[in-house]
Amino acid sequence: MKHFAVKTLINAAAIWVAAWIVSGITLSNGDWQHQTLTVLAVAVIFGVVNWLIKPVVKLFSFPLFILTLGLITFVINALMLWLTSFxxxxxxxxxxxxxxWPALLGSLIISLVSWGLNMAVGDDD
Incomplete structure (x- = not known):
């Protein structure tokens, strides 16, 4: 449970940074409490989408992984962010x-921020 909470908080921070940097990603214009609750809920949705749907998409797009030498991963990540928005x-x-395009740039930023925060927090395993 601790691992899930930490991953969700890291994803929430990464989504917040992406919404702050990318003009095509919008977050609520309310006060900071409303934004915090919104970004936490979006992080949970993003985690569920990546846990349930992303492996299936990666399986069916395996030939594209080979053809593009893995660059299709960026497109899949953008589609997962777009699906989270939906x-x-x-x-x-x-x-x-x-x-x-905002989904692609946002997914790159989310990946970089998540990677950095995961490196900073470390892993208990």
Whole structure:
């Protein structure tokens, strides 16, 4: 449970940074408490999407992994962020990604920030 909470907080921080940097990713315009709750809910959705759907997409796109030498991973990550935006809209959360290019740039930023924070926090295993 601790591992899930730490991963969710890291994803929330990474999503918040991506929304702050990328103009095509919008977060709620409310006060900081509303933004915090929104970004935590979006981080949970993002984690569930990456846990359930991403492995299936990677399996079916395996030939593209070989053909593009793994660069298709960036596109898959962008699509997972875009799918998170769609699910957030359906759940009436104030998080939206306006198109593919902001999703691609946002997914790169989320990957870098998550990687950095995971390196800083370390792993208990």
């Amino acid at each position: 699910a957030s809209d359906k759940l009436n959360l104030d998080f939206h990604v306006t198109g593919f």
